[in-house]
Amino acid sequence: MKALVFVETTKGKIKEASLEAIGFAHQIADEVVAVVVGKGVERSLKGVGKAYIYEDDRLEIPLSAPIAKVIEEAQNREKAKYVILSATPFGKELGGRLAALFNAPILDDFTGYENGLFVKGFYSNKVFAKIRIDGDTVVLSPRPKAFKPTDDATEPEYVPLDITLDDSLFAAKLVDVKEKSPEDIDVTEADIVVSGGRGMGSAENFQKWIPALKDALAKATGLKVAYGASRAAVDAGWVDHSHQVGQTGKTVSPLVYFAIGISGAIQHQAGMRTSKVIVAINKDPEAPIFGIADYGIVAKWEDVLPELIEKLKGE
Template identity: 45%
Template sequence: MAGILVFVEQRDGQIRKASLEALSEAKRLAQAKGMPVSAVLLGSGVSQLAAGLGEWGAEKVFVADQPELAQYSPQAYAQAVAQAVAQAQPQAVFLGATALGRDLSGRLAAKLKVGCLPDVTALKWDGDTLQAVRPVYSGKALATVDGGHAVPVVVTTRPNVFAAQKSPTTAEVVSLPAVAVSGGYRVKEVVTSQGGELDVAEADIIVSGGRGLRGPENFALIRELAKVLGAAVGASRAAVDAGWIDHAHQVGQTGKVVSPTLYIACGISGAIQHLAGMSSSKVIVAINKDPEAPIFKVADYGVVGDLFQVIPALTEEIRKLKA
């Protein structure tokens, strides 16, 4: 057995950034061992995307292109990826730790009867064994783990942690046999929110608001700052539970785990649940009127002050710099 197989997720004909990050990390690890990297791409009308994955290091791309795969079907997707595994015989299977990737990885690992290493933030070789580092205990500690002796080990990589880097090669495209889509459950329709807002799970900059905003109308401050920064809008669980903003924006253990380059927390005290979802951000800025707020313990920069004064002033200064 040799090589690494990467499940490449696409949405509306666009390759997800998290998948390119997983593919790039697979290429880095494979090169160290002289191994090949392959990819598996599923969907409807996606064949034209396959050859382009060679730009990111995939030497072979397995494609299942059929109308029944237009929407995510857990059983069918697991079956198709298992077919690719049978042909590629990889030592590891990588997926981005998106909502789809998290669901599919566990199902695939169970189908293959192998271990699963979820939400990893670092990977390395220990001899011929792939070792991973992943946060545990709500992000308060890091564990070094491996998948045991059963191969291939299934790994999901945390978005925005690994760099997506091109490594051009020529990809051989291989068609997979048609898979049956029946029984169980499958996605019939995807309803997206209006406004085209960035997804916090993949955003490079996030501006989040919490209980300190005092009400839903004050999220306008957060949205304005996010607009000038080209950032996504995030929120704490308290703000979501209060009905101030949709759950899709929630950052935290029961929301989305994020790792942006810049995370700005406004009026967020820093409960353990929230810290577990954003503490791996590269730079953290906290704005809070309470100097004892736990958020300051993880922040790289802290502003102790009234967010209703600080945020408008910060927004205006950024707007001037960009003018």
């Protein structure tokens, strides 16, 4: 069986989540072909024998209508059984478009694959269903961080897609892009997420201590660490909404999730309960977060964070 994987790029840089999608594709298909779209795309792909490439100045930042057209062109040539793309915020938009275009069923945001069945959470991840999905073509969209990139170091042959995209495909215009600083890693892409909630008490506390733990963990582990927040912290204006984890924020599945001064309301859990290891620091032993935590510290964060950060720094 063949899989065609869409590789998402922004300003030419390949998303780590797309490499994970290629890793997943190797579990389900014996031949994996990629399609890369963007402007000035880096040639660093691994784990595929062939990669279609379409470069266009208008796609420096991804747009779904023209990119769907490019994928359609690659799919017309490959006739892959599986069309795969990561369930990033952009991937979620594009996935629906592709399913409609190919008249194919779609399964998005799943977190596991065992013996031909996909594992996907429902009701804010309170139950997990095992799902079989079939069709001549199937669109599959794994959740970022749920699968690992492949170890296969094969470098692809890049095949340019010589097509002209009609201006009408660019009817939706990108108006503004807010740049993040390079150290401001997105919560969905991080190996470790350090989140703070209302229990941090003030903007000053949040902005001092949550980044301090994030930086200490990044230094001590060499992993990608991001900071997140509960909605209460976002609503209080302590941190930008792009960091919110939960039902109306982002969904994360990091190796480790720290919940500090967060009660663990069901809407927050919806965005983080698939984390591999959950560490909670909360002064209330009855806080619901302890119901899903692997490690729990019943204490005021003021008594824990300074010492934890010192230990991480080796002081």
